[in-house]
Amino acid sequence: MNDQDFSDLAVDLTNCDREPIHQLGAIQPIGFLIAMTSDWQISNTSENIAEFLDLPHDNMIGRPATDILSKAAIHTLRNRLALLRSPDAVERVFRLALQDHGRAFDVAIHTIGARIILEGEPSTEDDYGDATGTVRGMIARLEQREDMKAFFDEGARQVRALTGFDRVMVYRFSADGSGEVVAERAKSGIGSFLGLHYPASDIPRQARELYKRNLLRVITDIESTPVRIVPPTDEQGKPVDLSLSVLRSVSPIHIEYLRNMGVRASMSISIVVEGELWGLIACHHYSPRCPSFERRSVAELFAQMFAMRIESRERREVVEYERRARDISDQLLGAVASDETLLNDPDWLSSILTSAIPADGVGVWINGNYAFSGLTPNTGEFARIIQALNATAAGRVYATDRISELLPSAADHARNAAGMLAIPISRTPRDYVVLFRAELERSVRWAGDPYKPATYGPNGPRLSPRQSFEEWKETVVGRSVPFTASEKRVAETLRATLIEVVLRLSDEASAERKEANSRQELLIAELNHRVRNILSLIRGLIRQSKPADGTSIEEFVSLIDGRVHALARAHNQITDDHWGPAPVKSLIEAEAAAFLATRRDRLHIKGPAALLNPQAYSTLALVVHELVTNSVKYGSLSSEKGSVVVEWDTRNSGELELCWRERDGPPVHQPNRKGFGTTIIEHSVPYDLGGTAKIDYAPDGFRADFVIPAKHVIQASDTRGTKIDLPQADTQESKPSGELLRGRKVLLVEDSLIIALDAEDLLTRLGADKVTTEANVADAIAAIETDQPDLAILDINLGDHESVPIADRLSALGITYMFATGYGEQSQLPPEHRAKLVLQKPYTLASLSRRLDELLQCESAEQEQVTSAS
Structure with a gap:
């Protein structure tokens, strides 16, 4: 690769990963390369071809291979080519005379794209012998090693005996890409790398991919001069792809890396386990070295068998471990059953x-x-x-x-x-x-500082390999x-x-529980809870809907009336079947009937039969009411041609996904301020139901997407509408009181968004400096640990859970608290909390002020007792 190939690279840690190491345009000088088209026309050769075949390269380009190679050689090579069974396969022929009466070569042949690549090296061994028997004997000795440490060590020992390198290591990759030398055999006097770690950046991403495709890589002498391939590109201007080449030249960055290690020649053999690069057998030599092609092939075959044995041993360990774990799981189930x-x-x-x-x-x-x-x-x-x-x-x-x-x-x-x-x-x-x-x-031993600095190296501005490989320890x-x-x-x-x-x-x-409690008590408790919650909800609606400046009394009354009527319609539908689930379709149709008497055909409804439980049904009724109201006032339903599409479906997980799409209405703009109606649309489903809401003020039409968790959704094959009666509601606003909570931080745990907002306002009016509102146990306990409150109000029933664990934590920290509930006297608290004050819903300024006053008096009396006792 020319220096100019690196000249425009910025200095960062991705340089190594961007180097095109499979397109360096050169080979090592120990052999030659011939590239041919699919019809065996020579398209490229290495520049040194005349040293091996007595023909200059410029006399070979464009000629058929039959003009250069003997018929016997062509026949042998064609047969070997027919044996290729995968895109990354390479066939080898040893001691093959390529020309009549010519010398023998060890040859590798493969295809890549539309090219046939032929590489050759002069044969250096007259007759290596029984390669299969050699590998069989090596594996037999390997199998005698019981533990993995001895297994790895034996693998390194045998590869060194076969190839004669100064140092042979078994190198295993970690999950983060770094590696560790787990076994080593080396000649005496050259030190040891055993146990050292190497950072992931030492082997770039594209090199790891080539290791999986081309299992053996040899570098005979880093100081040798690479031999160019001529011409450097094909007819399409692309360089020859050397991904599977056995003679591919070495990248300047890797040469620099090996030179810094003092290594002159190297060989690496991939260890691939279950299709992934498990590690390498890495060989180093401190002078030029080139094992014969045949010995290298035997080493590669041994490494493949070595990888298969690793896979077998690891799989056997995993199977045994998981079998024991299943036995433990069965014991767990049996013990708890009894x-x-x-x-x-x-x-x-x-x-x-x-x-x-x-x-x-x-x-x-x-x-x-x-x-x-x-x-x-x-x-x-x-x-x-x-x-x-x-x-x-x-x-x-x-x-x-x-x-x-x-x-x-x-x-x-x-x-x-x-x-x-x-x-x-x-x-x-x-x-x-x-x-x-x-x-x-733990202390990790690295082969040099793994945090390689970005510097200007001899090959341009890029990431230079570290200069020192002395042991460098890092404490993790x-x-x-x-x-x-x-x-x-x-x-x-x-x-x-x-x-x-x-x-x-x-x-x-x-x-x-069903056997222990009578049906009458459950019905009374449930009715009491529902009524109190409805009252709290309506009260909160009135408080949070306070009119902006310039709003008339009539407009305010109309706004409240619409929201209360939406609740009433939802309430009628869920009480039609004894407070049971109600259909989504009926909810949408009820809003259409109430607001679109002459425009119902412009609201398109589509979705499968699905029911929502009462809590979700009431929440979604308010959301849909606000969507319809806003559309009638400002959106698609305010114009003559506008329409709305409402679609819903259930996911495989059981969640209900509901989509609101407006179209053909006036242009949409992001509102400058958000009123309470927008708050209901954006936050009710996430806060009250634990779902999600996504709002998009797209110019061509307002959009809203909601996801309601599966616990609130019941699929049904048949749904029906219900008769809608509109109840009336009447309430009065309480006057604000004094500074009862001045200087206090209050934790409010309430699972209904509207009731929580109403209670938060009341606590602020009573003088609280800060009110933290949470809807579930985990968030409440986390809030306590993050910023301890001075006192807390806990709704006993939080959907599927109770607030008792929060009370336990508050009690342990000595923080004053009381409970709130809509169940009345039917609420049952554990013995350790039954003496605590309980506030009955709905929240009002008078009841909240009265109970808090009692709570603070109890707190003061307890503090006086502690003081007198001390």
């Missing part, structure tokens, strides 16, 4: 799991409750880890040897928990068993032993077992 209380014993569960997957500690998070065994993070950090895990792929085992890459704050706890393997054990990503591994502080901290692919597969098996256990216990618990 004694379900074992699942509540973290030490027992830890001993079972860590016998299958080695770990230093186990953390369990189920329904907001947590337990630990062994070395684990603290409670707050564990809650933040669970919160971060919920953002990863749902339902998948997640493993990392550095938790701080997922959660930066975890670096502070790396000594106890640097790596983790998280096993989700519920249908939604909320419950986990997490195996932790402590930090493994903040990482654990990585979890292997086998361990992750075992974790998936354990996950299936644990989910089966959890679901079985859940079913049994559900049956016991």
